[in-house]
Amino acid sequence: MTSPVLVVDDDPIVREALSQTLELEDFPVIATGSFVEAKDHITQTFTGVILSDMRMPGRDGFHLLSYTRDIDAELPVILLTGEGDIPMAVRAMTLGAFGFLEKPCAPTELVAVIARAQKARAMALENRQLKAQLETGDAAARLLYGISAQADALRRKVRSVARIHAETLVSGPPGAGISKVAEVIHLCGTHPEGPFGKHTAADLSPSDLSAAVENAKGGSLFLDDVHLMPMQTQFALLTLLETRDHPRLIFGSAAALEDAVQSGALHADLYYRLEALQVRIPALADRPEDIPVLFRHYVAQAAEQAGVEAPDITPEVISQLMAQDWPGNARALMSAAMRFTLGLPGEESPDSGLGLTEQMAQIERSLLAEALRKHQGRAAAAAETLKLPRKTMYDKLAKYSLKPENFR
Numbered sequence: 001m002t003s004p005v006l007v008v009d010d011d012p013i014v015r016e017a018l019s020q021t022l023e024l025e026d027f028p029v030i031a032t033g034s035f036v037e038a039k040d041h042i043t044q045t046f047t048g049v050i051l052s053d054m055r056m057p058g059r060d061g062f063h064l065l066s067y068t069r070d071i072d073a074e075l076p077v078i079l080l081t082g083e084g085d086i087p088m089a090v091r092a093m094t095l096g097a098f099g100f101l102e103k104p105c106a107p108t109e110l111v112a113v114i115a116r117a118q119k120a121r122a123m124a125l126e127n128r129q130l131k132a133q134l135e136t137g138d139a140a141a142r143l144l145y146g147i148s149a150q151a152d153a154l155r156r157k158v159r160s161v162a163r164i165h166a167e168t169l170v171s172g173p174p175g176a177g178i179s180k181v182a183e184v185i186h187l188c189g190t191h192p193e194g195p196f197g198k199h200t201a202a203d204l205s206p207s208d209l210s211a212a213v214e215n216a217k218g219g220s221l222f223l224d225d226v227h228l229m230p231m232q233t234q235f236a237l238l239t240l241l242e243t244r245d246h247p248r249l250i251f252g253s254a255a256a257l258e259d260a261v262q263s264g265a266l267h268a269d270l271y272y273r274l275e276a277l278q279v280r281i282p283a284l285a286d287r288p289e290d291i292p293v294l295f296r297h298y299v300a301q302a303a304e305q306a307g308v309e310a311p312d313i314t315p316e317v318i319s320q321l322m323a324q325d326w327p328g329n330a331r332a333l334m335s336a337a338m339r340f341t342l343g344l345p346g347e348e349s350p351d352s353g354l355g356l357t358e359q360m361a362q363i364e365r366s367l368l369a370e371a372l373r374k375h376q377g378r379a380a381a382a383a384e385t386l387k388l389p390r391k392t393m394y395d396k397l398a399k400y401s402l403k404p405e406n407f408r
Contacts, residue, residue, distance in 0.1 A: 004048035035059035076117035139187035146290035162188035172281030175331030194219025201229035227260035298337030322366030377407035
């Protein structure tokens with residue numbers, strides 16, 4: 001659902017006409033007849049924009065504009081007048097109005113101004129949110145990218161687990177970014193200022209473990225590939241876990257630990273200790289809508305590292321990316337972004353095992369997602385870009401479980 005338009009007009013006929021015009025373009029409308037009726041909706045958290053008549057009994061449009069600017073200077077106000085008063089328009093714009101329209105205005109002109117105002121509002125709120133995240137040190141929001149429900153769930157899980165000072169297992173498919181999630185758990189925990197030690201558990205001796213624990217005191221110690229830890233070290237670790245004299249311990253594994261227990265490679269007691277508190281990273285194949293987000297981030301990152309200008313990422317590029325299964329997950333996507341940024345030829349895509357119908361469906365889904373992203377989740381505008389009837393657009397969104405609100 002797109003963000004609302006707060007319509008303020010004392011004339012019920014005009015108010016109804018404006019509301020119908022906007023609703024036909026998929027804009028939710030909050031219709032009010034006066035400033036007094038509208039002011040409760042004017043808050044810093046209001047996600048929409050304001051469309052107000054200039055001439056109203058009591059408090060006029062200038063008063064509403066001044067009040068709104070005092071509440072939130074980044075909340076767009078578009079003013080309407082039927083008088084064609086140029087000095088009034090100049091005054092309104094000088095005072096900070098986003099737009100000024102003469103009644104009656106053409107629906108296309110009205111919708112265009114509302115769309116621009118909503119885009120500006122969305123960007124202002126997004127920048128405000130990012131700034132707040134930076135100030136509050138929310139590493140989960142800053143470092144774990146994605147717009148999918150799975151990405152949201154991962155961030156929530158990381159925040160929840162981080163508050164519990166207990167041994168934690170981070171698992172996921174190969175290349176999913178297990179060590180990165182482990183570090184975010186550390187940064188979201190109770191001692192983010194402490195050291196973050198990283199070691200592979202393979203060939204880790206009891207003395208190596210002891211030294212790593214000592215170096216990470218006051219912070220966190222991440223041991224990856226826990227299923228490859230020598231059994232003698234596992235015994236030492238189990239003894240350590242019975243004490244409180246150790247840093248937070250975070251373990252990682254891309255392997256099925258149940259199989260490691262069955263084969264005797266992993267001690268059952270250690271497995272049951274780790275099983276209690278887990279964070280599972282979803283595969284890219286399970287959240288394809290995150291592929292464009294991650295790819296853009298990796299391209300920007302690669303361009304900065306290489307000191308080059310980031311190339312344009314066209315819908316065709318996104319379609320090709322989303323037509324793949326990405327068994328290498330984030331690591332493989334990062335490599336593809338680096339090659340793309342440097343203009344290097346790509347590697348042959350692994351056989352996904354999908355037939356033509358399935359591959360075409362993935363491409364169609366990617367085009368729909370890219371159009372929604374381009375239009376900040378406005379399904380009607382995305383449908384127009386793709387030259388689809390509105391009903392067809394909504395049917396396809398339902399078919400691929402794409403929610404417009406996830407792209408705002």
